[in-house]
Amino acid sequence: MVKEILKKCMEGTRLTEQEAKRVMDDIMEGKATESQIASLLTVLRFRGETVDEMTGFAKSMKEHAITIPHQEDVVVDTCGTGGDEAKTFNISTTTAIVLSACGVKVAKHGNRAVSSKSGSADALEKLNVSIQSTPESAAEALRDKGMCFMFAPLYHVAMKHAVTPRKEIGFRTIFNLLGPLTNPAQSKNQLIGVYDTRQAEKMAETLARLGSKRALLVTGGEGIDECSISSHTDIVELNEGKIRRYVITPEDVGLQRGNFKDIQVNTVTESATLVKQVLEGEANLSATNIVLLNAGAGLYVAGQVESIAEGVAEVKKVFKTNQVRDHFLKLQIERQESQHA
Secondary structure, X not given: OHHHHHHHHHOOOOOOHHHHHHHHHHHHOOOOOHHHHHHHHHHHHHHOOOHHHHHHHHHHHHHHOOOOOOOOOOOEEOOOOOOOOOOEOOHHHHHHHHHHHOOOOEEEEEOOOOOOOOOHHHHHHHOOOOOOOOHHHHHHHHHHHOEEEEEHHHHOHHHHHHHHHHHHXXXXXXXXXXXXHOOOOOOOEEEEEOOOHHHHHHHHHHHXXXXXXXXXXXXXXXXXXXXXXXXXXXXXXXXXXXXXXXXXXXXHHOOOOOOHHHHEOOOHHHHHHHHHHHHOOOOOHHHHHHHHHHHHHHHXXXXXXXXXXXXXXXXXXXXXXXXXXXXXXXXXXXXXXXXXX
16 A cells, blocks of 8 residues: 555655545554655655645544543644744743633643754653643643643554654654644644744645634744744634634734744753743743733634734733733642652
8 A cells, every 4th residue: 555655656646635544544553664654754745745635644643543531612732833943942832831821721732852942741841740641631630720731652652653764854744744733632723833834724724624613823934833923923724614814913912022032942941941931920021922922822712812912912911910820830739749649
């Protein structure tokens, strides 16, 4: 099967959704060799992945993934594609904590550092925030604490067959795009950072086919996979099957434009320190405002406000009450209690 698909791809043929699903099933089930996987990823990256291919791959990954048994109506994820190589602190992770402090149920999907200086799992561990190790504990944290963290390798176990080829070829592949599309909590509301806005519309179309209700796919003007505080942000919005594209600036949502260098870090420790400063209201203005912007977008995705600007205003109010800091402390206490149990 894999050899046939490789031959078709080399000849320039686009795969149908069904063909893409079957070849990904083979990869997930260990039926493809590492060299075959590397070849397929390389060919797809070179010619560009189609919506049919992304949908087929994503459906296979979701079928092979472990899911979280939760009962929540609206769950938001803030997972990004990664791969922007911008050395920013863990903005989406900070945003997840802020959103959960605002009453939004957040199932944060993430991993350790691959192309970044600090992965979401790395930063949370440094901050003594609980990283749940089972679907049941994640569902419990989501219910009781308003946020859970889903460490990707624990839920996408079948992805182990593609780990070595991905590392050895060393460039971004379709798997960077598939990660945010395969949330183990089956999140239908997502704020997704995309390293290249040219991929965003294809991802939005794929999400629509997968049944997502509302998503913002955002790319900062500097090429970061976040809403930008120092430039404009390209946004592709999926809302009940309809897709539209637009651009916002910090000024559009009532925020002062910031300095990009103020949100860059070089180590996990530096990132965790800046995350903590933001959550405790002690960070530099650029770091604080980029989290306000992304959290405002998250409230919009969750359907709690009518616009990103309104979301930013609401998040500002929550910060003023110390609710974010107190919630952050509760997440830390959970980790400490579990260690002493």
